[in-house]
Amino acid sequence: MIKSNDIAFSSRPNLKVPRQLVYDSKASPSPPTALTGANLASFASSTSLSTKRVHSFRPNRHSELSIMLSHISNHSLSGPINLSEIIYSFTTNILCKVALGRSITEESQRRMLHDSICQATKLFGSFNVEDYFPSLKWLNMFSSLDSKIAEIFKKLDGFISSVVEDHLVAGVRDKDDDNADLVDILLSLQRDPLPGEFSPTMDEVKAIILNMFAAGTTTSYIFLEWAMSELIRNPKVMKKLKEEAKLVSEKSSMVAEENVNKMSYLKAVVKEVLRLHPPAPLLVPRETIEDTELQGYKNSQEKQEICPGMQFAVATIEFALANLVHQFDWDMPNGLSAEDLNMDEAQGLIMHRKHPLVLVAKKMD
Numbered sequence: 001m002i003k004s005n006d007i008a009f010s011s012r013p014n015l016k017v018p019r020q021l022v023y024d025s026k027a028s029p030s031p032p033t034a035l036t037g038a039n040l041a042s043f044a045s046s047t048s049l050s051t052k053r054v055h056s057f058r059p060n061r062h063s064e065l066s067i068m069l070s071h072i073s074n075h076s077l078s079g080p081i082n083l084s085e086i087i088y089s090f091t092t093n094i095l096c097k098v099a100l101g102r103s104i105t106e107e108s109q110r111r112m113l114h115d116s117i118c119q120a121t122k123l124f125g126s127f128n129v130e131d132y133f134p135s136l137k138w139l140n141m142f143s144s145l146d147s148k149i150a151e152i153f154k155k156l157d158g159f160i161s162s163v164v165e166d167h168l169v170a171g172v173r174d175k176d177d178d179n180a181d182l183v184d185i186l187l188s189l190q191r192d193p194l195p196g197e198f199s200p201t202m203d204e205v206k207a208i209i210l211n212m213f214a215a216g217t218t219t220s221y222i223f224l225e226w227a228m229s230e231l232i233r234n235p236k237v238m239k240k241l242k243e244e245a246k247l248v249s250e251k252s253s254m255v256a257e258e259n260v261n262k263m264s265y266l267k268a269v270v271k272e273v274l275r276l277h278p279p280a281p282l283l284v285p286r287e288t289i290e291d292t293e294l295q296g297y298k299n300s301q302e303k304q305e306i307c308p309g310m311q312f313a314v315a316t317i318e319f320a321l322a323n324l325v326h327q328f329d330w331d332m333p334n335g336l337s338a339e340d341l342n343m344d345e346a347q348g349l350i351m352h353r354k355h356p357l358v359l360v361a362k363k364m365d
Contacts, residue, residue, distance in 0.1 A: 023207040054311045060097045076361040080333035084356040091220040101181035125349030219279040222352045226277035245326035255322040329362040
């Protein structure tokens, strides 16, 4: 149904939370028009997240991974570490460098973004009676939904607005510049649109930044969190993955990104973790924008919709996971066994761990 009738089913219901939280649903996980989604997918695949761009981000991935591994090594000497927190900082910093052109150095700002995005995804996955019975919207007074949305939006919009303003003050790079980040590309398209090319409004610029930032950090972070959880619970799999990483590393302390593609067992582990713990298992509701015949319908000119950031995400998580298992031995803290690891899932649109993943890391010789 979705593959053959992708355009017809690519629209989303006009729901309250994305409408108020993500700039009138522009570029949100549930944009109300299929045209917006098609434009955004085309923009992402042809510019900021093309194969060429993803390859050019290798230095950023390498530098941030080195920082994370060094952080784990230094803090592991004093006892158990909060791996969830460390992984989130890693995925956030990579995406900030790629999308925003800068890292987030202040812990308070990183914590604010993390908390705000977690609260937003929880609201995205919640039931709101107003979406189904508009006359009952007064019931939101008892849930404080409007005030929650306003508070989250104020924090996220303030951060994104400051990023856009910094780029405007410093000067916007041309979208064809190899050093241009996502914000440069968007502002360049807005300033000098080409005939027939996607030209975003300022709200659309902010919405795209928010969507890619939120989706890019949470999904990669959640995958790595669940992957390490499952490896702790399956020591035979961990051992086999370590052996493969050692083989392709060629006696180096780090598995080079170009060698990650040789790790077939790693790719199998990635697929199995995604099967067991899909980051967004329920997806977002869809609605049709035209009359559609399901039986016998053919539309060979359209393609199946896929995540435009998939190449970037896969490159990041495979590189990170390979080196996490290659450089450290992992164990449960305080003498606990792997069977004691709490695997409860949090509520919301995004399925992350309910409790942080705290482990003991021992540097490999």
